[in-house]
Amino acid sequence: MPSTYEPIATNTLSSTATIITFSSIPNTYTDLVLVVACLDSGAGRTRLRLNGDSATNYSRINLVGNGSGAASYQASNETQFDLSVAAGTSSTSPTAQIISVNNYSNTTTNKTILSRYNLASGATEVMTGLYRSTSAITSVSYFTQGTMQIGTTATLYGIKAA
Amino acid sequence: MIGKIGSASGAPSIYFNGSSSGTAYAWHHLRGNGSTASVNAGTSAPYMSDVVSPSSVWNNSQFTTGVIDILDYANTNKNKTLRMLAGVDNNGSGALELYSGLWASTSAITQLDLFNGYTWQQYSSFALYGIKG
Numbered sequence: 001m002p003s004t005y006e007p008i009a010t011n012t013l014s015s016t017a018t019i020i021t022f023s024s025i026p027n028t029y030t031d032l033v034l035v036v037a038c039l040d041s042g043a044g045r046t047r048l049r050l051n052g053d054s055a056t057n058y059s060r061i062n063l064v065g066n067g068s069g070a071a072s073y074q075a076s077n078e079t080q081f082d083l084s085v086a087a088g089t090s091s092t093s094p095t096a097q098i099i100s101v102n103n104y105s106n107t108t109t110n111k112t113i114l115s116r117y118n119l120a121s122g123a124t125e126v127m128t129g130l131y132r133s134t135s136a137i138t139s140v141s142y143f144t145q146g147t148m149q150i151g152t153t154a155t156l157y158g159i160k161a162a
Numbered sequence: 163m164i165g166k167i168g169s170a171s172g173a174p175s176i177y178f179n180g181s182s183s184g185t186a187y188a189w190h191h192l193r194g195n196g197s198t199a200s201v202n203a204g205t206s207a208p209y210m211s212d213v214v215s216p217s218s219v220w221n222n223s224q225f226t227t228g229v230i231d232i233l234d235y236a237n238t239n240k241n242k243t244l245r246m247l248a249g250v251d252n253n254g255s256g257a258l259e260l261y262s263g264l265w266a267s268t269s270a271i272t273q274l275d276l277f278n279g280y281t282w283q284q285y286s287s288f289a290l291y292g293i294k295g
Contacts, residue, residue, distance in 0.1 A: 004291050030289045059253040063194030063260070074196025076254040102227050103164050103287045112164060112227035114247050126194075128249030128258045130224055161289035 005033065010155040016041075017148050021052075022156045023139040027105035029158030034140060036097040036154045040089035042146025048081040048099060049141045050111065050131050055079065060129035062086075067123070080143075081129040083115045087122035091149050095119050104137040111137060164225040165286040167278050174278040176230075176263065177209035178242065178271050184208055189263040196256065209277070210263040214248045225286070226250040235271040242271055 006029070011020050025032070038046060049058075059076040064086045073085050089095060096118040104111065110132050117125040142154055167174070177187065185206035191213075193200050202212055214226055228248030235242065242265040249258030265271075276288065 004293050059251050061194060061196045061249060061251050061256050061258045063192065063199060063258050065192075065199075070192065070194075070199035072194025072196055072199045072258070074251075074254070074256070100227075100229050102229075106285070106287070108285050109164065109225055112225055112251070114227055114229060114249065116247065126247055126249075126258060126260055128227065128251050128256070130251035130253055130256075132253065159289075159291060161291070 005157040005159055008156045008158050010153065013148055013150050013152040015150060017152075019141055019143040020148070020152075020154045021139060021141040025138050025140065025156070026158070027136055028160070029105070030103065030161040031159045032101040032104045032137065032140070033157045033159060034099040034101075034142065034154065035157070036099070036142060037094040038089060038097065038144065038152050039091050039094050039149035040144045040146045041091055041149060042144065043088040044145025045085055046083045046089065046095065046097065046117065046142070046144050048083055048113070049143070050137050051133070051135060051139050052141065053133065057132045058129060060127055062125055062127045064123055064125045081113060081115075081127070081131075083127055084117040084125050087117060087119045087125055089144060089146065090119060090121055093119060093121045094152070101137060101140070107134055107136055110134060163276070163286075163288040164227045165276075165288070166225045166283040167280050173211065174213045174276055175209040175211040176213060176244070177275050177277065178265050178267070179269060179273050180275065181267070182209045182275070182277070186266045187264065188266070189261065191259045191261040193257060193259045213246070213261065214250060214257055214259050224250055224252050232271060232274070238268050238270055240268060241266045
């Protein structure tokens with residue numbers, strides 16, 4: 001029986017960095033899943049960019065719970081996805097993030113993502129995003145508003161339909 | 163999955179093993195539309211309904227995307243549950259839902275229906291994966 005999740009690449013930071021990029025992603029899977037445990041110097045947002053595209057092709061909706069209430073936010077025509085908008089980041093508590101990019105290699109539809117974000121010291125967030133491009137996704141870049149710290153890990157998985 | 167439907171008067175529903183009558187289903191969701199968070203629930207229902215509501219978010223130019231997890235699906239000693247994260251963004255509108263569902267049946271799940279009563283549009287895509295411990 002073939003594995004459901006196949007790791008495509010993993011990056012564990014041995015020095016600080018401002019961006020983690022997975023490139024040359026093969027088109028042989030059905031969906032992509034990015035799993036991140038991020039330690040960060042700042043208290044800002046975590047972000048994602050596809051295919052190195054920094055044009056205003058991104059929009060998203062976030063849903064946040066912080067222990068006392070729930071809220072929802074949105075933004076359109078942005079230059080990246082904001083995976084988290086209210087929870088912040090921490091240099092000592094890693095985030096727990098799972099990002100799904102479904103049907104990433106088709107060249108017919110715009111691309112959509114789903115993100116789950118948890119920071120025990122901050123909040124829990126979910127997010128859906130639209131990338132207005134029909135290009136197949138061949139690279140994924142994860143970054144923050146601060147500087148990612150040593151020990152941050154990111155693994156990109158491909159999952160394949162039967 | 164990514165999916166889009168045509169004209170619709172109701173958001174899609176989910177049911178198992180072809181069972182879409184009776185009162186065996188219950189569900190809750192937490193929803194955000196970009197400005198407010200809201201909740202909804204159903205009990206004693208014939209299926210799990212209101213998946214990414216309102217229905218208007220399903221019949222536009224963009225595809226809804228979702229991931230559904232069904233845990234311990236083949237167990238015959240306990241009722242079945244699922245969780246889901248699904249949403250659609252239209253560059254300025256849309257919705258996002260965290261969803262939980264119950265099927266009060268101890269039967270092993272052998273069939274999953276994503277039903278909307280209308281027509282799934284071209285390029286909708288569904289993939290079912292098994293995860294083995």
